[in-house]
């Protein structure tokens with residue numbers, strides 16, 4: 001994923017905040033006739049400023065919060081249906097995307113005997129190099145393979161496309177479709193490009209999923225369902241409580257990317273997803289058929 005929350009390219013900025021500040025300052029610049037009136041006007045402006053911030057914050061919270069669109073029981077039932085799939089293909093942009101977002105689901109699928117194959121489109125060469133290795137792409141490839149061993153993937157397909165240029169690369173879709181036709185999956189897992197959950201957005205994540213879905217929509221009615229992850233409109237929940245420690249161990253293989261802190265943050269994020277459906281830890285998806 002090239003990292004989690006904070007300090008990554010592609011995060012959302014909210015220009016509305018600066019508008020409010022500018023408008024507030026403009027009102028405050030009106031000439032005032034006495035220090036008392038100036039002080040009172042400043043106080044009023046400050047209160048308006050705080051109220052505007054609160055209003056914007058509330059609106060953003062309701063628009064961007066993660067919101068289950070079915071009952072918890074239905075989401076968990078859909079999760080069990082996903083775990084019954086026999087051949088699964090996951091498509092991501094960078095080493096560690098799999099283990100962060102869907103590592104628990106993939107481990108549970110492997111435990112159930114599924115053929116789990118994954119496509120990692122780039123080697124994440126523009127991500128951080130927290131261990132200072134001399135050859136970051138090769139280090140990240142090996143870390144992905146180590147994580148795959150722990151998580152039980154049958155095969156990792158490396159496309160070696162340029163980091164931060166995956167979605168726009170004309171080689172991406174032909175290679176994905178070729179693998180798709182070879183693997184013949186009965187479920188595909190990709191990022192949610194339409195309703196992604198915050199705070200972390202990346203053009204490779206949502207962009208690659210958008211390109212894949214464009215292809216998927218051209219398939220006939222026998223196309224496999226697509227499970228969209230990092231979504232704020234989930235209708236599927238997989239209980240990953242039994243495998244969350246294995247997921248953490250797989251994620252910890254990405255030492256150049258996460259240093260030593262990634263697994264702790266991951267555990268907290270997926271505990272919060274678990275609270276949506278009443279289990280200790282869950283990974284959630286939006287299924288499209």
Ligand SMILES: [Zn+2]
Pocket residue numbers: 001002003093094097202205
């Ligand atoms: Zn990534």
